[in-house]
Amino acid sequence: MSKNNPQAIRGTQDIFGADAEAFACVVETFERVRKLYRFRRVEMPVFEKTEVFSRAIGETTDVVSKEMYSFEDRGGESLTLRPEFTAGIARAYLTNGWQQHAPLKVATHGPLLRYERPQKGRYRQFHQIDAEIIGAAEPQTDVELLAMADQIIRELGITGVTLHLNTLGDADSREAWRAALVEHFRAVKDELSKESQERLEKNPLRILDSKDPRDRKFVGTAPKIDFFLSDEAKAFFKAVTSGLDAAGVEWVRAESLVRGLDYYRHTAFEFIPDEGSEAAGKLGSQSTILGGGRYDGLMESLGGTPTPAVGWAAGIERLAMLVGDKAEEPVEIAVIPISEVGNLRAIEVAQDLRNSRFSAEIFARGNMKKRLARADQAGAMAAIIIGEDEIASGQLQFKHLGTGEQSTLTLDEASERAWELRLDRDVEKFDSHMDTLEDAVNSLGDED
RNA sequence: GCGAUCGUAGCUCAGUUGGUUAGAGCGCCGGUUUGUGGUACCGGAGGUCGGGGGUUCGAGACCCCUCGAUCGCCCCA
Incomplete structure (x- = not known):
């Protein structure tokens, strides 16, 4: 700590002892459960061409516009340290012709990097477990993916966490809803918080989960996605929810859950600690433990043929904070x-x-x-x-x-x-x- | 990126309104008949008080800058 000792990079961690055991426990549980659902293991590069992320995630998102670790290599090419898994896996699917394995269920875990202000449960280098199903359009796919997430959390012994579920509809539904929201909030623009006035242009859906009371006043009366859903989109969501019920996965509808990244369609979800629960206390100001959704439009934005897919990622550090102390094994x-x-x-x-x-x-x-x-x-x-x-x-x-x-x-x-x-x-x-x-x-x- | 709090031995902390050689508990090392444990007792090592600059006769304590952690916002896992 003192003198000339070198310091770790801001937002990185040296994980040791009980914390390392908890971390390993999360990874081991993930590996065990993912085999029960027959997800296949993949290993991905830790960096990609920058355009892989900027095209997949969306130029205007915070992740791309201000959180990427990008640099030029010696050949002058812009590369980026992965801020998430999904874009890289989608790229691999296209470059390796993994269509032949569709529907493809894959799982991986490892470090991700995002240039953010560190806090408890939030780091510049952090770690995720990740699961994706690519090339499957059926709602049962979403159900299976969520059932696995639920089982991992249960097997980790984590309680007080609930699946929050929403649908963003198909591309047309989502566009129509977005337009209606913009219209709704633009009418009261001057009364919104400064942040939300900006969001109105960049990311209007985000206004819905603003915590500012000035915004909340108008959120209640905002148009609901359900009104804009096509019959197909409604049927899809209904199939997902009844499938979850059949699988015994508890969930709640979260109408204002939208997720930040551009590629989400239909199902969007987050596992969030219940308010006032022990889990919520341990996580500081972070709430989402596991998040994801369906991203049917992503492959096209990377230049591939339209390919339906769903996936999620969970923060290993955040899960580890909730599993409690894991003692190191005693010697025999x-x-x-x-x-x-x-x-x-x-x-x-x-x-x-x-x-x-x-x-x-x-x-x-x-x-x-x-x-x-x-x-x-x-x-x-x-x-x-x-x-x-x-x-x-x-x-x-x-x-x-x-x-x-x-x-x-x-x-x-x-x-x-x-x-x-x-x-x-x-x-x-x-x-x-x-x-x-x-x-x-x-x-x-x-x-x- | 913005706002706030904090930073003293390996760890958890105490250090009176700035005043002489900076302390405790735990841990570590050694010892209490040199081949025997979890207890007790004795002794020891270890800190230029995150770093740099300033105010002062004098700063761990006051001011500025910087690094880091934590909390809120933004966003997210």
Whole structure:
């Protein structure tokens, strides 16, 4: 922190310890669940030609107009560090002829970069998990995609978060609605907030979720999208909502949810913490945890043939803030050489244990007291102690750190004891898990 | 990009209206019969008080600039 130590770039983070465990937990859960829904893994470049993003996302959006990390490479070409996944995946779909795999379900995760003012839950380099279904126009596609999002959030143990759902209709519906909104707000332009007066030109849909009371006054009476929806668009939305009900995904209608990027059509959604919930408190002023929608127009704006698609992305950091502390796994077996003479034997024993799939660590710093204390602190089930006597006899001291009981064993016997201890521990874990489940069920009964 | 608050040992913080060698807890290292743990006790290392400049006889405390974090706006994951 002091002196001449180099500082990290603003808005970047060095994630470590419990935070890193929570981060990994999110990624692991995502990887596990995405396989249940049979999304295929893809790896994408972290940068693209600038036009990939500017054409896909829209020149006038904040992301493109002021948040991109763009630079010229040595060949004079304008490149941009990815601010999102969707545009790059769409580009890959076109350049690699992935039409042959349509409907294509893909998933990925990794870092994104946006030049923004950092805050809690908001960074210049942040990380997302991302899922897309390309080449499928059916509303069931949206349902499956959302069901997966819902399951990931549930399996992470996150509560107090609800799916907010809206439809923007097809291109014509959206245009007609937009025109009506502009007309509605232009009539009262002078009474709107300064921001919304600007939005009127750039992004009128955004006025709908303004928090300014001056704007809110006119939002209630603003024209509703439902009035402009074509019959097809209505039927599409109805199919999505009834599909979500069938899948058991809870949702609420959010008529003013519009999403910032130009490419959205039909379904638009965000998972948002309920007001006043614990989750909302943990996120600071950030609200959206996961967001996305249908982007049927995107492929065309990149020069491809019209291709329907839906997708979402979720902030790993934001999800990690909600999963609670994840402790690092304790070590199973501590290997303790008593003095330098035990060092080599300790290495042999530790390797043998690791080859048998036990986590093992050698504790060889400080005196005997410190070594055992450290082993204990690391959560070891048992310590294997190796001194001169043991090297002479070819046996080991095996100390159970729970009971303190210690015995002289061969390596094979020690390994066998380790298996028993692991089994005991797992059974115990299972029991306590069952107890908490039972308590939860009982308290549910009390409430009703 | 705009507005506000904050920045003291690895971590969490205390430092009276500016006054002498900047403190605590935890952590770390060593020790309390040199082959044995989670407790207790003793000792030690570690800070030019985010950085730079200024006011003053004197600044961690006051002023300016800068960097960073946090909060609100904008926007978003």
